[in-house]
Ligand SMILES: N[C@@H](CCC(=O)N[C@@H](CS)C(=O)NCC(=O)O)C(=O)O
C-alpha cells in the first residue's frame with residue numbers, strides 16, 4: 001500500500017471528509033502543494049489502523065509516506081511545510097510543489113516589470 005503511489009496517507013476519514021483535525025491538516029497541506037496522493041481511512045479497518053503503526057513504528061494517525069518511506073505525522077508535515085523541507089522531499093521523488101511553481105512564476109513576473 002505504501003508503495004502504490006509516490007505519496008500515501010493513512011488518515012481518519014477521507015480527504016473530502018476528514019474525521020479528525022490532525023488528518024485534516026495533512027490533507028490541506030498536501031492539497032496546497034498540489035500533491036496527488038492515495039488515502040486510506042484507518043477508521044474502516046482496525047487491522048489497518050494497528051498495522052500501519054506497527055509498520056512505521058509510529059503510534060498515531062495520520063501517517064504520510066513518500067516513496068514508500070514513512071515521513072511523519074501532522075506535526076512533522078506542518079514543520080516541513082513551514083521550513084521548505086516538504087518542497088525538497090517532493091522534488092526528490094519528481095513532484096514539483098504547486099507552491100514552488102507559484103513562487104517561480106511570481107519571480108518571473110516581477111522581473112518582467
Ligand atoms: N501529534 C500527532 C497528532 C496525531 C494524534 O495524536 N493522533 C491520535 C489521535 S487522532 C491517534 O492517532 N491516536 C491513536 C489512534 O487513534 O489510533 C501528529 O503529529 O501526527
Ligand code: FES
Nearest residue numbers: 012019020021022
Ligand atoms: S480523532 Fe480525536 S484527536 Fe483525532
